Amino acid sequence: MSLTHQGHFKHPKPFPYLTGMAYIPRWIGGVMCYVVFGIGGLLSSLTILPVLRFWPGSKQQRIARVQKAVHYMFKGFVWMLTFTGLIKVSAPNTQALADAKGMIVIANHPTLIDVVVLISLIPNAGCIVKQSLWRNPFMRGVLSSAGYIPNRGAELLLKDCQQVLNDSTNLIIFPEGTRTVVGTQINPFARGAANIAIRTRTDILPVLLHVDVAGLTKQQPWYEPPRQTVNMSVEIGAAFDQLRYDINQTSDAKMARVLTRELEQLYSQQITALPPLSATTKK
Amino acid sequence: MKNRDQILEMLTQILVDEFEIEAEDISLDASLYESLDLDSIDAVDLVIKLQQMTGKKIQPEQFKTVRTVEDVVNAIEGLMKD
Numbered sequence: 001m002s003l004t005h006q007g008h009f010k011h012p013k014p015f016p017y018l019t020g021m022a023y024i025p026r027w028i029g030g031v032m033c034y035v036v037f038g039i040g041g042l043l044s045s046l047t048i049l050p051v052l053r054f055w056p057g058s059k060q061q062r063i064a065r066v067q068k069a070v071h072y073m074f075k076g077f078v079w080m081l082t083f084t085g086l087i088k089v090s091a092p093n094t095q096a097l098a099d100a101k102g103m104i105v106i107a108n109h110p111t112l113i114d115v116v117v118l119i120s121l122i123p124n125a126g127c128i129v130k131q132s133l134w135r136n137p138f139m140r141g142v143l144s145s146a147g148y149i150p151n152r153g154a155e156l157l158l159k160d161c162q163q164v165l166n167d168s169t170n171l172i173i174f175p176e177g178t179r180t181v182v183g184t185q186i187n188p189f190a191r192g193a194a195n196i197a198i199r200t201r202t203d204i205l206p207v208l209l210h211v212d213v214a215g216l217t218k219q220q221p222w223y224e225p226p227r228q229t230v231n232m233s234v235e236i237g238a239a240f241d242q243l244r245y246d247i248n249q250t251s252d253a254k255m256a257r258v259l260t261r262e263l264e265q266l267y268s269q270q271i272t273a274l275p276p277l278s279a280t281t282k283k
Numbered sequence: 284m285k286n287r288d289q290i291l292e293m294l295t296q297i298l299v300d301e302f303e304i305e306a307e308d309i310s311l312d313a314s315l316y317e318s319l320d321l322d323s324i325d326a327v328d329l330v331i332k333l334q335q336m337t338g339k340k341i342q343p344e345q346f347k348t349v350r351t352v353e354d355v356v357n358a359i360e361g362l363m364k365d
Contacts, residue, residue: 154323155343195324253301253328 012090014212015229023227029084030225036080038138040073045141053145060167063147067124067169070146074120081113086216086225089117091234097121100205101168103239104197107207108186108267109174111216111230114209118172121234126169128157162200170205171196175263179218185271186264194259197242198252204240206263208270209233237266290359294352297332311353319352329355337362 018026052065081087097105098121105122107114119125128149133139143150147169149160161171173196175189197204210233215226240263245255291311298304304319315321321329326349330341333355339362349355 154327158324191322192324195322199324251301251328253325254303256324257303 012088012212012231012233014231015085015088017228019227026085026227027225030086031223033077033081033084033086033225034222037077040077041138041142044069044073045145049141049145063145063167063169064124066142066145067126067147070142071119071123071125074116077116078113078120081116084225085229087111087113087117087230087232089232089234091117091121094121094234094236096205096236096239097170097207098123100124100170102165102202103170103205104165104193104202105170105172105205105207106175106193106263107172107209108180108271109176109178110180110209110211110214111232112179112218112222113216114174114179115172117209117232117234118207122170122172124169125172126164127172128161158196158199161196165200165202171202175260182214182217182219186267189260189264189267191256191260194256194263195252197240198245198255198259201242201245203242204263206237206240206266208235208237208267210235210271237270287356287360290356290363291352293336294333294355294359297329297336301328301332309352311351311356313352314350315352315355316350333359339363339365 048069049066052069053062055062055065057065078087078089082089097118100122101124105118105125107118115127119127126146126148128151129143130151134143134150147164147167149157149164149171151157152160165171173193175193176187177190177192178187180187193204196202212231213226213228214220215228215230220226240259245259248255248258250258295306295309298309298319299306302319302321302325308319313319315326326346330343330346334341337359341358341362345358345362349358
């Protein structure tokens, strides 16, 4: 099966690499993005999000409202990231993401802002968020009112995921676990996404994020915004139907291993098939 | 009453059959999460499987501190004595 729509993927033209004075506006813009993200998170959790959260309606309606608000805020944030030249997103065929209901959306994880880009394309997205972020005052309000899931250990996690998926939220998971190490195609996949999909009988929608230069990676400090605008293309593959999980008639633990291998192979093939990354330093 | 060798044998069988682990990788000091590549969801499955095989109820707290194959054997041995 193929993840990409067209056989011949063409990179957009790479952006210039900024040096000297030309980098100053980029640097200011980049740092402003962090400031706006933090302040936006804090202010919205004190203003609009509580209103949406406590406005009458069922629990699902209220969570769906907040998810939609976060979706629009992240659309705005992607606009800011584009305006300041950090990134240029090309997502021409992403209707499937806008239409998805109660699916597990998986993606590779090249940059810091992958989840922002994905949520800007998915009006009803949920995520599993590590415990440390729940203690972050800038983020906590958003996380809890959007119905995001804290990782509270395997058993509770599966229950939480099942409930969120039943409410037709799409769960975004990065099987790489953390951002792709610079210089490698993908990190080895952890089995969490496959395990959750198998045990909650959920379809998987694979998304490929392809970037033309390394930028906003885990190896680069946050106060050094990319000198070269990162071209990111978002491509959606064919969904993995949950009925396929039963084919092998094996235990869930084994099936999770089979499925994880399959997914990892799919991603590494797709990324290898694309033109190689252009040099990440000046040319 | 089972002795430690029998417990290890039973555990090895579960790890090989259910979790695709090679029998030769299993030793008492092998760590479940690093060398045997189990994850937290596997650990839940392992506890369920051990409960079925031993017929004893395993409290999650008893399994929280388990890190190596030997820890599992000790935990099961403790259960069988009760």
